[in-house]
Amino acid sequence: MNIDTCAAIARAVTTGMPLLSRIVTVTGRAFARTGNFRVRIGTPVKDVVAYAGGFAETPEKVILGGPMMGAAIHTLDVPVIKGTGAILALTGADIGALRRTNCIRCGKCVQVCPMRLLPARLVRYSERFDAARLEKLHVMECIECGACSYICPARKDPLQSIRIGKQRLRKAK
DSSP: OHHHHHHHHHHEEEEEHOOEEEEEEETTBSSSOEEEEETTTTOHHHHHHHHOOOBBSSOOOOEEEETTTTTEEEEETTTTOOTTTTEEEEEEEHHHHTTTOOOOOHHHHHHTTOOOOOOOHHHHHHTTHHHHHHHHHGGOOOOOOOOOHHHHHTTHHHHHHHHHHHHHHHHHH
């Protein structure tokens, strides 16, 4: 647990005060001003962006969380929740360096997987949704750390496909 979580638990236990705010890191080249801000839970992301001075340039992608485990959002109307630790705004130049190519089956994703899974195969079976093979390859054991997406030279983002495969598998059961 991070120190903010520990402090929130202590406040809740000693005073009964629930978690009302969060320290959120606002970063990325698209922002006019970056920094760490105390933000109330439930505040729309657009209000945090406005408080940070808005965008210096139009962002190509806005991510809640970090670059590895964060989730891209399509609107700034989503609220800050207890798990929001950062808002990352990427420019076109940032994204341009991340263009996807075909998987070259280099095996780097396998080497970095802490759960010793086969991310490239999980992606293949997630995309065509082969439930039996996903289960056989233990897709539910993926801890969603994002290491496979970070290391991928093809910029395929295996984590996103694996998340979708896990979600579809849960629904199928």
